[in-house]
Amino acid sequence: MFASRFLSAALFLSFLRIVLAGLPKKIYGVNLGSWLLLEPWMLPAGWLAMGGEMCSDCSTCIASESAFAEAYPEKKVSAEFNKHWATWFNQDDVNELASLGINTVRIPLGYWIIEQLVDKGEFFPKGGLKHLRRGLRQLHDAGIVAILDHHALPGVQTAQQMFTGRCTRDVEFYTDYNYHRALVWTAVMTGMAHLDPMFKGAVSIQAVNEPIMDATLTPGYGEFQKNFVLTVRAVEALLGIGVHARFPHFPSANFTAVLTEASNTNQFNPEVQDALAAAGPILLQIAAEFNIQPVFNVHAQDGGQREPLTTNFMDINWQFNDPPNPADATLGPQGYDNHLYYSPTSVSCVLMIPQGVADPNPDAYLISICNLRRVENDAAVGNSPLWFGEWALSTQFDASDDFLRDWADAQKLAYSKGQGWIFWSFKIEISPEAGDTARQWSYTEGVKRGYLTRKPAELHNPHVCDDFVEQ
Template sequence: MLVLIELYALSILAGLAAAWLPGVHRDIYSLDGKNLFNRSIPFRGSSKRWLQSSGKIRGVNLGSLFVFEPWIAESTWSEMGCGDQNSEFDCVSSLGQGAADSAFQKHWGSWITKDDISQMQSYGLNTIRIPVGYWLYEDIVDSKSEHFPKGGLSYLEQVCSWASDAGFYIIIDLHGAPGAQVADNSDTGQYASSAGFYEDYQYGRALQFLEWMTKQVHQNNAFRNVGMLQIVNEPEQDPDTVSSMLTTYYPNAVNTIRLTELGLGILWNNYLHIQMMDELWGSGDPNQYIIDRYFLAYDDHRYMKYDSSIKVSKDTYLSASCNDDRDSNSPTIVGEFSLSPPDDVQWDSKWSPDSNRDFYKKWFAAQVQSYEKQEGWIFWTWKAEAGDYRWSYSGMCIETQKGGPAVACVE
């Protein structure tokens, strides 16, 4: 209890300190006096990098890298031998551990390359968000009942090291939680028939993951530009269903990360930002039971295609995006959005990506203009195999050669 009181007091004393977010440039020095910013040198002491950036967060998600969503890359999924499976869990169960490990390691080594990172940098982006599953920490996986690919950590290290060399701010997002935080969704890695996350046993394993990941960030040079750790992605949207998450998991997650940092001797100005879904997501007020709110951040996902209150028309979408008020908790990042209209109209002539490039260019500009009223935005996702740039940032940039949404690809 005394430690928690000290944590709370520390948050009050440090309340006026600048947050570790893009837009705030600080030179951080190691114990030997060398400037560590954007340098690939061995980690020394507790100093971490601050980004050199003059503007808001402008980034992309690395979707389907460490949490595979088959719809994003159906060809690759089939080539891995997973074509008739719903999720990573199902695929590993079907292929067997050894064959699955080989298939996934090949995927991890090729889906995002150093050239991808360089291309992101050339487009003026400054942030990447990396969805991961709890199974990345293999010690907490129950091998008798849970089946996930092994060996992902070294590939995460590689991607984060490339991104750090390029000066990116990095957010690591617990996208797949123990037991699955939602049902029937491949983005949990499990496609479970029910959401099993909301119980003490699963919360405990998630806390173990957060402690382990916090140590990785502060002790492993590959993670030198990781500035934010998201404690769970897109939980259930019924506050009654997730009440234990608000009362138990959220405060314990914050305390776990902070106590881990205290134990490592990390100073307050090098703490991780801890991110939760904001209140607009619909899971309740994330701050309701949290005492220590220092260096907290919030994630807002804005997929207009799922908003039934907005009339499906180009003019309405542009107007709604231009006037979109995402002011909820602060600081908020719109961590996921796309250019996709509802499924039932997306391939109609009025919405076809091939014949409506000018509209999608305007809609992208309208969205990012509104999201930069907050801390910025992260597009979902960097690449997709479907040939639909409305879900692919790299695809949007290719479209600039055809008069597409060029605003996405300039600094």
Template sequence: MYLVSYIFMSAILAAHAAAWLPGEHREIYSLEGINLFNKTKLFSNITSNSTKKWLPSSSNIRGVNLGCLFVFEPWLASDEWGSMGCGPYVSEFDCVSALGQSQANVIFQNHWDSWITQDDITQIQSFGLNTIRIPIGYWIMESLVYDSEYFPQGGFQYLQRLCGWASDVGLYIIIDLHGAPGAQVPTNPNTGQYAPSAGFYIDWQFDRATKFLSWLTNIIHTQYYFRNVGMIGVVNEPIQNPDAVPGLLSSFYPNAYTAIRNVESALGVASYNSLHVQPMNQLWGSGSPNQNMPSTYFMAYDDHRYVKWDPSVPVSHSAYITDACNNNRNRSVKVNILPFYNLTDSSDNNTPTIVGEFSLSVPDNVQWSPDWHPSNNQGFYSQWFAAQVSRYEADTDGWIFWTWKSQLGDYRWSYQDAIAAGVIPSDIGNINTGACNSF
């Protein structure tokens, strides 16, 4: 009995520390006391070019995004958007502006309360997934919002509850700044506003974002609900042109990193419990995120791969499978340096990289044609999914599907629906590991 109590208390204490990458440097226990990510031994100075002091275990990130929760994209859930009274409007900003703050708060709080429930989190964990990525907007820190900006209020308590649920079942959590102050891209509701131009790339907006990241870092390290948050995405999908994003590389990225580390230093957070700081990787096209970084300690990198919008891949089943099986999203070499351990040589690209968004959707002009229709091509989509995740797990530290649920009636954008359709196995451990054997 004493031993059982000791193990249980040890698990609780281990879970209370904050911030890790699955398999990198700390233990995390599920509700049942199972260690999900195999703590590895600490080695120092393994190689002269390594910034990792914890060697990765065999665990990859396998997860889903919780899209349309705190940053609503009307195209993904038009029925929900319409039922909220937001149907005529293109973004959260526009809907709140039109309905008024009080009414908007009520309808959005109802949405937050019902779009992702505790049952969803339990189901995600039951499918063998180990990670959720939560897109949020800066407006969840309400003191940062100007009187001239219109966003729903009260979201933080729902984020807190969500992270508590996920932590209770042992899911790893990435929180991503999806909607940046001023909008990091124009005319896109996934920033929370359908801004005519990208207003983010100016010093005073960068300062607002770093204040947000500092605030979030403090919460993650001091509130028990957030104990399984190990990574912050500092800005989602900036403009894919380094010349068009002045200050992103020279100012925002290094300042964001420093702001997060300064909060951790002030709190006395041990270096091995630091949050992973995650910009988009160099493959995204906004330039090298490490260009002006003061350090790359506990950095991680986000890669998004949507073949739907990649004109370089011929539109055929065989070409899509071939691309999935041969497109190295990390372009790094994993080398064994000790029995049962490996280290990634990051000299060729950013590591650790996580494919933080991908889907099974195909180009608009063919997506409902007989050769691509989801109702009669389940075999292809199943193989394509297996090929993608197999390659991501071989080349990167894992993957996160976009998204968990939608109202499109199209499993190509919904992990939950893809399982119901038999395209993705209900236990991800049963994925077809031979999907690329003939490619």
């Protein structure tokens, strides 16, 4: 129903011929964790200095962005977070990543970076969009592309996680109201990616980071996946990107006027129409705030030659109990993400451990990773290309330095069978409070210690799996 109301069959086929736009053929990346979406376990000393707290249950103290913003006056929240945003990731970090051959970053974002989407009674820091624009420009200038990762969704998509911005057991993302807010966020980000020169390096948008794994608890998620893609493609079509020759003509030169016109037609399904209608005024406000009104002239764009964004989902195997297949939502370039950790963190923010996790010893870990068939299995259900958007050197045993070199090599070998990998995270605080967390969770620290190679495509031991591959 969705595709028939949006695009003709011929247009659908034309989309399928598009290769993944903007992303490198092989991704060597890092997550910019705790930059614009702060997770206190990654910088405990810094968080405590800001005025935050650490506790065993992150819902019972000031251990998330929302709790912090609710606990303190707006002036203090603004001052502390602006200082954090400016210092946690800046030009020095960009230079270091470029020197290490990183070609892609994944930027975790909360929905509240678009402040107009925050409801009364919700509390979050303000001003992050300015820093996102600054960081994207610095990354683009260094030749590094970015995935805009919707990491924390309206209503919270997963319980009791710092990465959702609010630690709570009340998961309310999977509702029509919050699906709508997420689609508006998507329309705004797509518009910014194509219209704001500071966003030139943004080449992909991820719909939802780590939804609940049990698909019986995520009603409507399959429909949302389709509407997410339709929203991205609708905004692009209105800009004449990718499909402009086959799409009805909207005569207005001003993009926000085009959005208004499009939202009043039957060319889109009602959910997409509503998202377009809500996105127009928000884009106008952002344009005024950052004095970028001229770029919202459709005819000022680069001859319609900008490539479409790559839409991006967690793969079908992230969920169980008859999950929707995100491949069914495909309209244009699309990629798939999987996260693989063999160990949780030591705090209440427990990361998902893969089913059938290996026994906690070096040989079991290497047997598991060297025989991983996730790329092949995903391809069999249309979830290709696949990349691994989060992984680390974490273990459930006391790993030696020699093992961590092998563990890094073996994971890189496995993940490079797909389109590549994105390490979590680019850095971790070095402090007594953080202990030795950086040893296994920080990419830059891993390079300094010699576990990870300075050139990401290289391995210390390309034969690391030879003795562990099962015939």
